Amino acid sequence: xxxxxxxxxxxxxxxxxxxxxxxxxxxxxxxxxxxxxxxxxxxxxxxxxxxxxxxxxxxxxxxxxxxxxxxxxxxxxxxxxxxxxxxxxxxxxxxxxxxxxxxxxxxxxxxxxxxxxxxxxxxxxxxxxxxxxxxxxxxxxxxxxxxxxxxxxxxxxxxxxxxxxxxx
Numbered sequence: 001x002x003x004x005x006x007x008x009x010x011x012x013x014x015x016x017x018x019x020x021x022x023x024x025x026x027x028x029x030x031x032x033x034x035x036x037x038x039x040x041x042x043x044x045x046x047x048x049x050x051x052x053x054x055x056x057x058x059x060x061x062x063x064x065x066x067x068x069x070x071x072x073x074x075x076x077x078x079x080x081x082x083x084x085x086x087x088x089x090x091x092x093x094x095x096x097x098x099x100x101x102x103x104x105x106x107x108x109x110x111x112x113x114x115x116x117x118x119x120x121x122x123x124x125x126x127x128x129x130x131x132x133x134x135x136x137x138x139x140x141x142x143x144x145x146x147x148x149x150x151x152x153x154x155x156x157x158x159x160x161x162x163x164x165x166x167x168x
Contacts, residue, residue: 010162032151038100038142052162071145072112079134
């Protein structure tokens with residue numbers, strides 16, 4: 001009898017502002033991200049036990065000003081092999097805990113939220129699938145647009161949903 005391999009979604013991890021209605025797994029104070037600036041989330045430890053390596057990621061934002069079509073917010077990951085600050089050794093590290101000093105340091109881009117509607121308070125979303133082998137991860141947004149994100153804490157964020165393979 002042949003086996004089937006299914007992808008079974010597990011509990012989603014949210015990278016959102018502390019004041020957001022959605023419970024945070026890692027603080028990500030991305031609301032009101034100004035044009036030409038970037039920010040990192042807190043580090044999320046995925047654990048040392050058996051964990052999924054495939055994740056569905058989803059990023060969303062809204063603008064507080066009318067954005068320009070086809071501009072984008074870049075999405076980046078900072079990975080590390082440990083969650084302890086003394087032995088973190090993260091990729092794409094510029095020495096800052098949250099603010100990203102320069103876009104030139106960002107090498108691990110996973111995608112972009114592309115402005116697809118020139119309107120304020122409209123949610124724009126990007127998503128994809130990513131293989132994560134690191135123990136810990138942080139997410140970064142860099143605002144490549146000419147407009148600031150909204151200051152509404154519930155309208156900007158990122159999530160990772162584990163998608164482990166299950167053999168039946």
